Amino acid sequence: MRRLLSFVVLLCGFSLAVATQAPCIELNDGNKMPMVALGTGRGTASETAPADEVSKAVYWAIEAGYRHIDTAAIYYDEPEVGQGIREAINNNLVTREELFITTKLWSDKHRQNEVVPALKESLQKLGLDYVDLYLIHFPVAVKEDGSYDDVDYLETWRGMEEARALGLTRSIGVSNFNASQVDRIIANSRVWPAVNEIEVNPTLTQEALVTHCQELGVAVMAFSPFGFLVSRSRPDSPPPRVDDPILVQMANKYNKSTGQIVLRYLIERGLVPIPKSVNKKRLAQNIDLFDFSLTPEEVQTISRFNKNKRVIDFVDWKDYPHFPYGDY
Template identity: 35%
Template sequence: MAADKNTYSFLSDHTRIPNIGLGTWKSAKGDVKNAVIAAIDAGYRHLDCAFIYQNEEEIGEALKEKIKDGTIERDDIYITTKLWGTHHSPSRVEQGIKMSLTPLQLDYVDLYLMHSPCGRKFIDDKTFFPKDENDKNAYDDVHYVETWKAMEKLVEKGLAISIGVSNFNVSQMEEIVTAAQVPCVMNQIEIHPAIDQSDIITYCKAKSIALTAYSPFGSPDRPWASDKDPNLFEDPVVKEIAESRGCTAGQVLLAYHLNQEVVVVPKSVTPSRIKENFEALSIKLKPEEITKLKELNSTNYRACAMNMLKDHPYFPFK
C-alpha cells in the first residue's frame, strides 16, 4: 500500500480528518465512479458526499473496487455524507443516514452532517424538493436542535463516528453547541477569498469546531453561474501568486484554505486536475500572500446563496 501523503486535522472528539477531500457535488452519474477511483489512486483518503447529490451508488462501487484490489482498507478512507432536509424529523433521521449507507455499501460513515438547518416536508423517500398546493416549497418547521439530538443517537448506534453541520450561522451554531451531548465537530460552509466568513470562522475556531470549505473556487461550474460573478481563477492577485510560485491558480486557492487549517473539498472529475488539486498540500503561502487573498472579499460574493430557501424560518444567511 502506498505511503499516505495526506495531512490531517484533529477534531474535538479526538478523531482526525484528512485536510483535503474529493468533492462530489455536481459530479454526474457515469463520471463520479472514475473520479473517485482516480482520487484514491492519487492519494486522497477523504470523500465528501451527500444523499441529495444522487451519485452515492457509484461512489460505493468505486470504494468496493479499491478495497477489493487492495489499494485501501475501509479504515483508510474518510467518508463524509449529509442528512437531507426531508429527513429532519427525529423519527426519520436514522432512515436518512441509511439512505446513504446502502448505496455507499458501508456500515458507517466517518462524519455525518446536517446539510442545512432548513427542514423540508416529508412526502416519501423519493421526493426531495416537495411543493405545496401553490407550487411553493413545502417546509417542515422541525427545529434543527431536535434533528441534532436524533443525530446523536446515530453515534451511539455506530452508524456515524462523528457528527456536524453545514451552512449554519453563528447563532444557529450556538444553539447546537449549547444543546449538544455529542460534540459538533464540523461546520461545512462556503469559503473562498471572495466571501467574508470571518464571523463564523472566528466562532467555530473559538469553540474547537473544525471548518470545511466547500466551493473553494467559487463554484464557477454551478448551474446558475453568471458571467458577472467573480472569476477567482482569473483574479490578478491569485494569478500573481501562482506565477511567482510556479503553480496553478487552483492550487493557490486550495492552499489558501489549507494554510489556515481549513479542510477543503474541491470537486473535479478530471484525473489530471484531481491530482493537481491534491498537490496543493505541499504549497505553503506566506502570511502576506494570505492577507492579499483575504482582501478580495470586498465583493462578499456567495456562490451558493440558497435563495430558494429565503422564506424558510431557519434560513441561515439573513
C-alpha cells in the same frame, strides 16, 4: 466551556506510498479528518454525464492520494461513490479504515425518528457499515415537495446523536449553520458538532463565522472552494478568475496553478477544502498542495477579494424559519 481546536496537523498514519496525501486535523471528538476532501456534488447532476463519472473520479482520487470523500443523500450519487470506494479497496489501493467518508442528511428527513433510517439508507447505497462523518445538510426542514416543515434542528440533532451512539457514524456535524445556530446546538446538547461545512472561497471569506467555529473547536470544511474562479464564471461574476494577475503572480512564484493557490489559501486558514473534479488531471492537482505554503501577507491579499458573494445561495428558502444566511 470552550474547547479550543488546536489545529494539530497530524499524519493520518497511512502506510501506502501514493503521489500526495493530505495531513489530518484532529476533531473535537478525537477523530482525525484528512485536510482535503474530494467533492462529488454536481457529478451526476448533468443528464449527459456518463453513468460512471463519479465512481471513476472517486477511484482516481483515491489513487492520487485522497482519503476523504464528500457526498450527500441529495447528490443522488452515493451508489457511485460506494462503487469507486469498493473498486479501490478491491484493488488494494486502500483499506476502509484508511478512508474518511462524509455524507449528509437531507432537509426532508429532519424529524428525530427519521435520522437513523435516513443514514441507514445512505449506508446501504454506499455499501458501507459506517461513515466517518454525518452532517445535517442545512438547518431548514422541508417537506418532500420543498415546502417548509416545522421541525427544529435541535430535534434533528437528537437523531444525529442517536446515529453516532449506534456506531453508524464516527462523528456528527452540521452544514450551512450560522454562528448562533452552532451556539444553540452546543448550549443544548451533550455531543458538540465536530464540523460545520460552509461555503468559503476568495469572494466569500467568512472570517467571522470561521473564527467563531474554530475558537469553539468546530472544524470548518470549505465547499465551493474555487468560488467564481472556475467554469461557472459569468461575465458579472466578481474576481478573482482563473487568470487573475494577483493569483497568477503567486502561482508563478510557487510553480503552481491559480486553483492550487486558492486551495492552499484555505489550508493556511485551517480549513478543509472540498474541491470537486471529475477530471483525472485536475483532481490530482487539487491535492498537490503540501510542498509549499503562502505567506501571511499573501493570505491577507487573497482575503481582500471578499465580496460576501455566494456561489450557492439556497435562495428559494430565504423566507423560511431557521434560514441561516443573514444577507438575504
